[in-house]
Amino acid sequence: MSQIFHRSTNTLSRATIFGAVFVVAALLWVAMEVQRSSYVTYAGVRRPQPVPFSHQHHVTGLGIDCRYCHTSVEISSVAGIPPTKTCMNCHSQIWTNAQLLEPVRASYRSGESLHWTRVNQLPDFVYFNHSIHINKGVGCNTCHGPVDQMPLMYQQASLEMEWCVECHRAPENNLRPRSQVFNMRYQQPTSANPVVVEGKSYTDQATLGKDLVEKYKVRSVLDITSCNTCHR
């Protein structure tokens, strides 16, 4: 009986089987890249807001501290979104006729809350607590990025688990003195730009981080990578 398939089919089939591995791998790679892309994570995406509030203007331009608006950041799990009243503290005096601020004034008049779009959003099964991070020396911009340079707010990091765990596995890489937590222009220590903590000058993050872990009693890596740290 004659061969049904030509001899070259052997090579072809070998190549196909061999190639399939790459195809599958490529598909997986694409899936993972999509998952990490800003399309899924929203990192860097500016979302529509009822009022085009500029952190850049308020923080850099006017020098308002984070905590003027985000009042509960040091004592609660959530930083707190300011009530309309906070806006009106100033805007009842300045820019009282600005068209842009009409939704704020309307809210204040009617008692109807403003509906902002959440920018830094975690899934519901993740329980993040601002106050403990602030307390242990994690700066605002470590996670939120250069908010002082954001005319419109966007999410800096992916906020995916691998990003969280990166720091939880090595907190010393990101810690800074508590006094610098709200400093949006804080730079990690270098020999040119040392950081002084209680009289001691540090020229590299490794030493500073190690000391701060001890000083602020940051729990062990095993402790803070236990599942229940974030999931409950």
Added chain:
Amino acid sequence: MKMDEQNKVGLREKKREDVCPSKKGKLDLESVRAQIEQAAAEKTGPEYWRSLEELAGSADFQEALHREFPKGASEWVDSVSRRGFLKVMGASLGLAGMTGCVRLPLEPIVPYVRQPEEVIPGRPMFYATAVTLGGYASPVLVESHLGRPTKIEGNDRHPASLGGTDIFAQASILTMYDPDRSQSVMSMGDQRSWQSFLTVIRGPLNAQKALQGVGIRILTPSISSPTLADQLRNLRKIYPQAKWHVYEPVNRDNRLEGAKLPFGQPVETRYNLEAADVIVSLDADFLYAGFPGNVRYIRDFAKRRDPGGNMNRLYVIESTPSSTGAKADHRLPLRAVDIEWFARALAGALGLDAGVPDLTGEVAKHADFLAAVARDLQAHGGASVVLAGDHQPPVVHALAHAINAKLGNVGKTLFYGDPVDANPVNQTESMKDLVADMRGGKVDLLVILGGNPAYDAPADLDFADLLKSNKVSLRVHLGLYQNETADLSHWHINQTHELEAWGDARAYDGTVSIIQPLIAPLYNGKSAHEFVALLSGQADATGYDLVRGYWQKQQSGGDFEAFWRKSLHDGWIEGTAFTSKPVGTKANNLPLPTQLNENALELNIRRDPTIYDGQFSNNGWLQELPKPMTKLTWDNAVLLGPKMATRLEIKTEDVVELELNGRKVTGPVWIQAGHPDNSVTVFVGYGRRRAGRVGTAQGFDAYSLRTTAAPWFATGLQMRKTGETYKLASTQGYQTMDTPNGDTRALVRETTLEEYRKEPSFAKEEEPAPGLTLYKPYPYKEEDYAWGMTIDLNSCVGCNNCMLACQSENNIAVVGKEQTVIGRHMHWLRVDAYYQGDRDNPKAFFQPVPCMQCENAPCEVVCPVGATNHSSEGLNDMVYNRCVGTRYCSNNCPYKVRRFNFFLFQDWETPQYKMMRNPDVSVRSRGVMEKCTYCVQRINERRIDAEREERKINDSKHEDELQTACQQSCPAGAIIFGNINDANSKVSKLKAEARNYSLLSELNTRPRTTYLAEVSNPNPELKS
């Protein structure tokens, strides 16, 4: 019970047999009974058993023991075709890997416009208030997240709570959020406005004003609110001829009349159980929710159960097995009618003239018991107490008063004082009067302020028919639900829940709590205060003004604002507790004893242990909460003893017809070990015709047997089998831990005080060496914290409160009867009941079983996706978002504490439930495993607080800041949780006690949850 409903269940059963062939070998109860008899004869059964089937060692039971979930739990029971199933499976396979790849939807943030000063988003606030049951206030603290009440805790500074709650207080939060609650004013089936009601009611009110209110009748449940009582009394100034009637099905008429017999006045008895060495309960279920003051009594009782201290002794003579009876050192099951004879004989033995010179009937068989009790009481004069149950006739109460006086207990272990009820009338008589007036056409305007008399009034009064007959020209009903009574009223006004409105109420000791709202009324209801104000012409008065106004009048002089703020903050008004009242005893005027027929079948009517008188019918938490002894859920049953069942050849789940004086009802039988012979018990509260989606048509209506002449028990019952069967959902045999006879020690360990003193560490056994594992041991000792728990079986009274506290704290779903039948209930914490000894009067033990948080957890090593892991502090974490639902973990859990979401049990849609949930705990979806976490959300919150303040959790200045939900609300203080690495913590001290033992320790799981073995204090004279 509806027959078609039964048939449906029957059909379902059949279907399941088809899909699951193993079901066909169903429990053949005939042979089980034979096995039981045999086992009893040969004494081959286990020493401690959970169900009669287990005692008999039936094959089905053996199988259940080896299964992860009860049979059928893992089967696909819904009628989905094979083709449909494959389609679904194919789709889910395709999507399985993609579930993680979703974009989060955009979410809004809605901040305040003006943020209230004290509110810190992310941190809960606690408000002191109260919830009431039968007029008695349970002082509570309510946790509120941004204005949404989410959890009820006991008010730890209030003497009536001391931090504990009962199941009804815990579950009240679900009632408040119940989407089936009445949401609008209704008239003859149409939605109407409050304004239209005002227009309609104005005419009749004005007409009545001219007639001095001669046609007005107001029917209320028991009320302890000083404000409301004042309002109702002031109403008489406008309508002098109007009458205020009081009726509640679970009333305390007997207690009232029992006090009037010797004292001539309706005083109420309050007990100081801490001072009592000997307690005798004459059918009083004083360690269970519903008995006024039970939360405090449980605490006081438990304090005296420490075998290291001065232990008390409890005798319980009872007509139906109760959790109080289970805690008794000596328990005597008697028919309810016989208890009067026992009380008379006991009084006689103590030298009182009680009208029975000789012991007769059933009591004569227990002469030794009686004599021993009498001697024990006599030996503890001034330090003993006799309690009589609410359903025992007045004469038993009078006898209890006489015995207590004779023993010199008054003023030491019990006190007399004013009744909490603001209008302490005989409620049955009050209802009779009202019905007579209604029949006589004397009533023009009937106002029913809460309650549900059309459903629960005595059957012989035909109250519902009377409402239907239009004898009363205007009937107005104020209520939480559009229930049976609302149906028969011209107008129904939706009432506010106690967590939504202002009010006040007295706790069992008379202390007044101001009830403050936790949330604005969800459905714009009216409170009873506001409604009564309308009748007196103040249609616009708010509850706040009325309550505040009343207390302002009471405070002459002083700083009212400071008083008001302090009272609201503390949760009670200082100095309002009733003082002890001296009572003069009148001459002995006990009614003569009635003749008894020893073999007459008795019907014993009780309020339901979980849904009370039916007012909690629509509360899924309470419906699904296993009743303490039967572990039945979702149904009531006809309870009878094993001896009687054998004699009458009746099996569990047989449907019987009960007939008493021509009134009939049918219901399924549940054979309950320890039930007295010649007596059956039925629970009222079921068989609701209009309760809501949860409660309607569950069980049978036992009220239809209840008459004014015999509200609680009567002899002359006839019972016959109907030949049908009905499926009951009891969790009794589920989640049974495997303890092959003889191979391992029993799971509940107990001894007598005498033995304990000889060998205090009787419960201990050698544990495997710590290193005996393939896995590298983790140095837990080096951590700051290592979490552990002890549960004191001696203190635990089986009140089930922990189960509800856990359900509320941890967002645990309700699954419904069908799912419970096949063992899919979700409670993270269960309370097992074990029995020991004679089936007709066994000893019983309770054992709450949460996750053991094993150090060598068998569940963790089998999870293929790492969804359950150990934390550095020894917690066995469950990561829901990783879980793919293989259920290997629960298969490998020897304690059977893991629960699987077979379906989407959580209601993700109803907005009310979204508001109710604890925002600190994930809401689980279909296909994931869940289990007790030791309330890890509370650990983390407290830890963060402590770390921020650079201190340790539970340090000397913050004692008890960290408590698990079950621990916090346990009225007995039986559950203690804490840091076992701190040698000074309470839990460490308890774990060091000789009684401490762990479950199945031979498996080398090294559980963090351990138990303190039970020690009873039997009377040496009564060695059985």
